[in-house]
Structure formats: structure tokens, C-alpha cells
Amino acid sequence: MLNIFSLANGRLFQEEIDGPEFVTASKPVWVDLELPTADEKDWVTRRFGLTIPADAVDDDLEESARFYEEDNGELHIRSDFLIDDDRTPRNVRVAFILHDNILFSIHGEDLPVFRLLRLRARRTPAMIEDAKDLLLKLYDADAEYSADALEGIYVSLEKVSAQVLKKEITDTDAAAVLAEIAREEDLNGRIRRNVMDTRRALSFMMRSRMLNAEQFEESRQILRDIDSLDSHTAFLFDKINFLMDATVGFININQNKIIKLFSVASVALLPPTLIASVYGMNFQAMPELQWRYGYPFAISLMVASIAGPFWYFRRKGWL
Structure with a gap:
């Protein structure tokens, strides 16, 4: 799927295209490719002179190949973005390419962060001025999305705490609690990995001196927000471990009651x-x-x- 966005009166809007062969009259600021076909990649090459790497969204890239700058000035960044839905939480690899003041993004799934930014940029004037601003706003929205996911973990763990600590639980209840704790632990770990990856991407952009003074300060603010999320993930890891130990302890108590009954009966x-x-x-x-x-x-x-x-x-x- 090919989505093209341009700036008009300080707002981001999506251009209507009939197909890859459509040639826009204006210069876009963002070209988003979700599971791009060979025809769409070929159109991007002919229209913008950009060759999309075959391994753009591979998960097995070396760490050194995730952030680099080409001789022609193209900036390549691979970042992970979080998806927290009813299915299994996961991190999706996104390849960003800054070419000729246009941001190209290639990914394999529709991302909530991208939808959130498009909604805000359509409603808020002067939010985005160029492709670098757009990339920073994506990372800012990603940090906010991670914070919302952490709040969801807090709510889920409060329910688990009430179930574990305020009443006697059976083995069936304990199994359900352990499954919920395992899911929240997996999500918390993915959030921690996601914000770590965002921190690395922002640090690379700051070191490359591609940002102006205002964008540099915005990057520092996003990094401060990410640092505040680290303490929350660490606290949640401790809380998850406590609830896990408490649940396993109740399971052991239930088993000990059964063993004690047999022991008393055998002695009697x-x-x-x-x-x-x-x-x-x-x-x-x-x-x-x-x-x-x-x-x-x-x-x-x-x-x-x-x-x-x-x-x-x-x-x-x-x-």
C-alpha cells in the first residue's frame, strides 16, 4: 500500500492516488509504503530517484547497519515500533530513509503510531515543517504510545493484585493469573526494547548534526520523556516478579494442604x-x-x- 502526504497551510494531508503510475504535481513530505509491491517500489525509484534496499525491514540486520548515511546524503534509520492490540504484543521494524527532504517509511504492518500522527497533523496547524520534523514527531508519538501501554499494564496488574492478595485463589484462578502476568511481562519487555531503540535513533540523529537548534531541543525533550519511562518499566518488572512469586506461593500452599491431608490420614x-x-x-x-x-x-x-x-x-x- 502506497500513501503520499504533503504539507498545506502547516497541516499534513494525504494525496489521492489512483495507482503507482500516478505522478503528483506537488512535492510530498512523506511517502509511506506498507507491504510495498514491486510495482510500487519501481514507481518510487522512477519518481524520486530512490532505490529501496531489499533488506529494508529485515529483523536480522546487524546493529551497525541500522543507522548510517550514504555518500549522496541519504539517511537510513531502522527503528522498532510497538503494537499493543488484542493479539500478541509485538515490535514491528520500520525503515526510514531521508532523501531529498522527503521521508520514506517502509514497514510490513499498519502502525498505531502512524495513525495517531496523521490524525494530529491534520488537525494541528504548523505542527510539521519538513521531513525531519515529521520523523521527530513519529518518535514523540511512539514514546507517548509506549507510555499509554505502560498505563494499561498498571491497570491490569492492579486487577491481578486484587485477585491474588485479597482472596484465596484456586489452582484454576492461579493459572489464569499467571497467564495474565506473563502477557504483561512480555509487553513490558517489548516497551523497554522499543524505547531503547527510539533512544538510539534520536541519539544518532543528534550526533549526525542534521537537526537545527529547535529540532535538537525537541530531541532532548523526547529523550527526557523516554528516561522517565525507564523507571516505570523497572518498577513494573519488580511488581510482576512479586505477583509471580505470590501466585506461585499460593499454588504451593494449595499443594501442601493436599500433602498434609494425606500425611495426617496416614498417621491417624x-x-x-x-x-x-x-x-x-x-x-x-x-x-x-x-x-x-x-x-x-x-x-x-x-x-x-x-x-x-x-x-x-x-x-x-x-x-
Whole structure:
């Protein structure tokens, strides 16, 4: 999918195109390619003189190949953007190319951060002045999106805390809690990776001296926002570990209750077992052969030997 955006009166608007062969009269500020076809890549090459690398969105790129500048002045940046939806949270690789004051973005999925920026740029005048501003605003929106995802983790963990700490949970409830904790831990780790990647991209842009004074200060502000998110992710990791340990502890307690029940039962049944063994020897002088009430007496003695240990265990609080 090919999307082309231009600036008009300080606002970002999307140009209507009928296909890759469409030639725009104005010069765009942003060309966004989502799962681009070979025809769309060829059109970009013919229209803007830019060759899109074949490995633009590969996940196995070396770290040194993610940020670099070509001899002709093209700036290449590979960044990860977070997607937090009802499915599995994930980071999506996006390739940015700054060429002839136009920002080209190549990615494989529709990104919430991109939608958020397009919505804001259409409504807010003078928000974006050039392609570099656009790239900085994308990173700013990405940091804000990560912050919103962290707030969602806080809300989810509060519900988990109420379930774990304020009532006795069964093994079924504990399994559901562990699944929710694992999901939030995975999302928290992806957020931490996402903001780390954004920090690296901003640091590269600042070191390359491609930004003016205002853009440089904006980059520093975004970095400060990212630093504040790091403390939150660290706190959430600690909270997740605590809830995980507490849940596993309740599971162990439930299992120990079952083991304790079997232990108490086995100890309590030892005396009647002994009595039954003695009465089962069938010697000539045994009561059951010479006494009419021998068997009822033996059964009563066995019941009494069971009641005694159970009464003692209950008095000790072991039951």
C-alpha cells in the first residue's frame, strides 16, 4: 500500500492516488509504503530517484547497519515500533530513509503510531515543517504510545493484585493469573526494547548534526520523556516478579494442604492398622475365638484409635 502526504497551510494531508503510475504535481513530505509491491517500489525509484534496499525491514540486520548515511546524503534509520492490540504484543521494524527532504517509511504492518500522527497533523496547524520534523514527531508519538501501554499494564496488574492478595485463589484462578502476568511481562519487555531503540535513533540523529537548534531541543525533550519511562518499566518488572512469586506461593500452599491431608490420614490410620494386624493373627487365645463380643470390641477399639489422633491434630491446628 502506497500513501503520499504533503504539507498545506502547516497541516499534513494525504494525496489521492489512483495507482503507482500516478505522478503528483506537488512535492510530498512523506511517502509511506506498507507491504510495498514491486510495482510500487519501481514507481518510487522512477519518481524520486530512490532505490529501496531489499533488506529494508529485515529483523536480522546487524546493529551497525541500522543507522548510517550514504555518500549522496541519504539517511537510513531502522527503528522498532510497538503494537499493543488484542493479539500478541509485538515490535514491528520500520525503515526510514531521508532523501531529498522527503521521508520514506517502509514497514510490513499498519502502525498505531502512524495513525495517531496523521490524525494530529491534520488537525494541528504548523505542527510539521519538513521531513525531519515529521520523523521527530513519529518518535514523540511512539514514546507517548509506549507510555499509554505502560498505563494499561498498571491497570491490569492492579486487577491481578486484587485477585491474588485479597482472596484465596484456586489452582484454576492461579493459572489464569499467571497467564495474565506473563502477557504483561512480555509487553513490558517489548516497551523497554522499543524505547531503547527510539533512544538510539534520536541519539544518532543528534550526533549526525542534521537537526537545527529547535529540532535538537525537541530531541532532548523526547529523550527526557523516554528516561522517565525507564523507571516505570523497572518498577513494573519488580511488581510482576512479586505477583509471580505470590501466585506461585499460593499454588504451593494449595499443594501442601493436599500433602498434609494425606500425611495426617496416614498417621491417624496407623493405630487401627496395628490393631487389625494383631487381631488377624488368629492365635488360640485371641478374644475373637473365645469371646462373643471380640469382633465388636476390636472394631470399637479401631474407631477410638482413629478418633484420638484426629482430636489431637485438630487441637494442635494441624487440620
